Amino acid sequence: MRRASLLFAWMLGQGLAGFVNATEAPLAQSSQLDHILLWGRSIDQVSGIMAVKLGFQVLPGRDPNGVANRFVRMPDRSYMELLGITRPHPKLDPGMDADQAVLHGGPGARMFGLRSPSLDQMRAYLQAQGFKPTPMFSASPNDPDGAGPSKPPRWRLFAFDTQPLSSGFFVIDYPPDGIKPHPAMDDRVAREHPNGAREVSAFWLLSADADAQRKQFERMGFTGSVAIRMPQVGARGYCVPVGSKRIYALQPEGAGAAADALRSGGPQVFGVSIGVEDLGLAKRRVERGYETTLDDYHGLLGESFLAPTESDLGLMMEFHAATTANAACG
Known part of the structure; x- marks a missing residue:
């Protein structure tokens, strides 16, 4: 009888341990x-x-x-x-x-x-x-x-x-x-775009304290962040991996678009990165749409350009060449 009780207690303990581990496992x-x-x-x-x-x-x-x-x-x-x-x-x-x-x-x-x-x-x-x-x-x-x-x-x-x-x-x-x-x-036609867009590859979160955001992500299980700088918008912070994608937790670094946006609008979704099939084609479409000339730069996702969307949309929109790489913050 005592042996059966011990076996039941062991099995119960194993079951509870499995539940705890499942609850604790980062997702x-x-x-x-x-x-x-x-x-x-x-x-x-x-x-x-x-x-x-x-x-x-x-x-x-x-x-x-x-x-x-x-x-x-x-x-x-x-x-x-x-x-x-x-x-x-x-x-x-x-x-x-x-x-x-x-x-x-x-x-x-x-x-x-x-x-x-x-x-x-x-x-x-x-x-x-x-x-x-x-x-x-x-x-x-x-x-x-x-x-x-x-x-x-x-x-x-x-x-x-x-x-x-x-x-x-x-x-x-x-x-x-x-x-x-x-x-x-x-369904396929609904996801085809004249500018060749294939994915939303990054969300940009802007606040006054990027490190505080990084720590909150880590508490939620999103570990492996990498320090980054985005001089094209005057920001620094962390790239936080989310599956095969990324979130940029940013704060202003000196004068620039990030400082202006935080001052005028407070914490916000500051921007998005869009992967496209043909970067040159996407850039020409945006240049024609805004009747302006845009500069390329080498960003965190390779060759990129920024569309001048701040006053129209209230956020930055970065276009880059889509990649099949799986490294989120490599």
Whole structure:
């Protein structure tokens, strides 16, 4: 009897240990960049800039409560969600409300999302680290873009009661492709862009203290950061690996675009990096769109150029030649 009790205690201990290890295991390598929420002065203004001046394909969205959205989707499933207020007194969710409290109807981004196939485990891990994730939210069973009440919701996500970073942050996941039947050709065409865009390869987060952001990322399991400088915008900080992509946690270094943006707009999603098939073609499209000449530079992702989007979009947009390399911060 005593031997059986000891065996049961050992098995119970092994099971609990497995649960603890699963909760403690960092999930950063299974995560990816998902999207940013980019507000325009209006939905037509931000859509026009993305399409006419920058050469993206902009996909239609909806306008359920006075906030319209549209999408710029990439072949690698990353994307940019475009937002614009369409009537007085719109119905805003908490994240939108926090954005508008800072933007006051102007352009810019203050919120970003990561994608994780291990959403519940990541939430448990972050909670165990002392963060305060919200309960899980999901799309309505009757979501007009979903597959119907009998199928999994179109998306699930959690945010934070107290944000861990200088910019708003949430973690999201989607059901496997194919739950809602649609022609593969339609999906492929929706992700093709005249400027040759293939991926959103980096989010740029700007704050007054890049090291504090790095430490928060490490607490969340995103380790292996590398010190970086971005002299083209007057910034320094850290490259934080997120799966095969990266987040730049930046702060101003002297005078420049970063100092100007932080002074005028506070902490923010300062920019994005876009990988394109043909850098020369993308550059010529942007030069024609803005009727100007742009300079190349050798950046953190190789040969690159900056589109002059600060006043139009409220953020920096860097284009670089897309690569198949897997090293996130190499």
